[in-house]
Amino acid sequence: MLKRTTYTYLIAAALAFGAVACVPVEQQGQSSGSSAAGVQNELRYEDYIYADNIKSVQAYRASGTPQEVLQPPVIAIDQSQPILLEFDRLNTGPQRLIAKLVHCNADWTPSGLNETQYLSTFNEFFITDVQNSVNTRIPYVHYRFRVPRVKLSGNYLLVVSEEGGNLLLTRRLLVYQNGVVVAAKLGPPVGPGGRETRQPVEFNVFYPDFPIVNPTVDVKAVMRQNYRWDNAKSYRPTYVRDDQRRLEYVFFDPKDQFKGLSEFRVFDTRSLNFNDVGVQGINLQANPIEVNLEPDKSRQNAVYSQDPDINGQRIFGNKQYGNGEVNGDYTWVDFELNAPEAVPGPVYVLGALTDWRLQNDAKLTYDAARGVYAGRLLLKQGYYNYYYTLKPANAVATDESYFEGSHFETDNNYDILIYYRPPGTRADLLVGYQELFFNRK
Template sequence: MQKFLITLLLLPITSYAQPGRTILMSPHIKTLQLKVDGDDEKMPVIKLNSSEQLQISFDDLTHEYRRYTYKIQHCDFEGNPSTDLFESDYVNAVSDSEVIDQYEPSQNTTVLYTHYSFSLPNAQMRPLLSGNYLLTISTEDEEGNEVPVVKTYFGVVDQKVVIRPECTTNTDVDWNSKHQQLSMQVDASALTLRDAVKEIKTLVMQNRRFDNAAFNPSPTAVNGNTIIWEHTKQLLFKAGNEYRKMEIVSTRYPGMHGDNIRWFDPYYHYTLLQDTPRKNYLYDEDQNGLYLTRCAEGGNADTEADYVIAHFSLSTLPDMDKNFYVNGRWSYDNFSSEYKMTYNHDSEAYEADILLKLGYYNYQYLYTTHTEPHIGHTQYTEGNFYQTENEYEILVYHCPTGGRYWQLVGVVTPIYKE
């Protein structure tokens, strides 16, 4: 029997945990996906009391069946458990946790895995309140103790506010240069507000990234039941560049941006064409960090797509003051060792070898500094160009004075296009 290892990956102390935030706590778990009604591009947020379904799936890198269970817990704005709620307040459930009973072993793959999936809400478990939810997937270790292997967050929204965002490249620090700045108004006329600044909290993300997100930026004005953010420093974002793209759909030939694919037991190795730092804006039809599992000849990617070692390479001079990472939604915005690059003096490039499932991937190169180890930067790898088409996600939360929990009352995803 294969030993089951649990590796705890800790979030930065300053991080929050809103919809999409994910921690994989076992090296056996790969390709966790959260889709809304089968749509890969939507945020993991479903409407309260609607027919929308959140579909959750992942691979366990073994053909041995393992009993996995899942449970949900309502959380506040920061992702902490809503301690003033009873479980029966926020979830209609048959039991505290449910067994994942949909699973299927991989077929004709060199890397054996079992694909697990389930959906929410279902007959056994249904969220009753809007807000943030922590979804925990667990199994038993060799001693029979229940241990979590996945912690991920999703949202349930009860749309009660109107969000009016604007994005400009005429920012407080430059004009048509390296930044994009958001302003927004939240019309909360449908809510009863006593203290808007304390009762309303917001989260603004760029391309679903948490490392550079604006967590509850301070409003600049309140006009009746309309909260206003203008010339807000926290809503000033470095523009970055369009994401790079690569595709691996077969182990027989290289795909988009691929140099070669070869077999070295026990894996196929997919070497990408070497990348270089970008000095100019490069327009491309990217999907802002998206990834899709795919395989050739129209096969079922859930169980027929193989895993390969993808070799990333960024040709640049070494910089001991920076740590370089490969980044995309598929890396869950984690600056962990799995996505960290190391410098190869022979090839004069930063390199990373990452186990990935066949598919289409957006990616970019980020670097962190010793003073800001949890914030990714693009200036020396992708550049920052005002023309970049970025998706912004704005989430609005409300907890009335004396209320017991934070509700998610508004979500919009505007896209900046020049």
């Protein structure tokens, strides 16, 4: 539990910033004159890539294990394990790049804190861990950066740019303090079977030693499925139990619960000498190399299948030479989804391979003569998970269940983020965090 002395320090630090808060930069829709193709100038407070030649971005909690890249970029404020950032820059030589951190509120707007209030050093960090690719058809430079420690909990935007100021990428990071205790409960199946099946998660927040003044207004809860921000849900307390110093979060509306969906589709390109999982053929004569995946079909009405996956993530690698960071080559990966007729909206490939975004190059084209949606992505060798998603016409949200179905039995990760804004301040602190695993296998 967080002691009151620590809490007093956090309150003082949050109150110390100036009277004028920052506001998000308006999107200007302009391109810079950078040598990197497609560099954009507007800053977006989300996971985003601004330059076309930036690829394979990963931010994760370092654990010293081979599977550490699957960990989310979330750490406790007193945790010794850092957050690491890795990415490639294609068709260019090594250049000095700069990283900085921006403290943000729960809604990912800048908090307005002075940089000295959340950092002990000057907020400009040069990325010095740089390696050239080795024996790859597409040359690239691999960058690795250890994110510095911060003094306050909360949301942080990591901004990477050229030394001249052109933006390259941004990543969302989380630093939490153990001020409250989150106790989650996995519920039983609800609703009809098939594509609408959801996975109910309810939770309580206990704060016996943490002075929350007005929880209904000042406490915000966010829940994510598989560490995704694109469909994260935010909540206010359903019930406030002042006598027990407890907040209850109970959900009666299906829209407050996540669909279980299905286990992710998988393909493996870590070897280009034979067809691995999900691969139908490899054209080594093409440059870049072309990988044709096995044709997919809709799983909307299929029964649940317990296929192993990594919940939408990816692991780069090269089985022939090892050290996938610099030996992994980039290949064209061709996707095909069988569809007897066109569906009511555009279709995209979705997953960590697209930053969970509806990217233009991940949009599939319908071939009526063949009855398939087809497209290709330039991807680094690795083990990948992915979904197909529909963007219904005139709808705000996408619908993965249209092609993937939905099942209560699906293995998914959930995490719960508890934010609190102390009285008289304008900065949200991340005072509680809890991970849980639904149907972990």
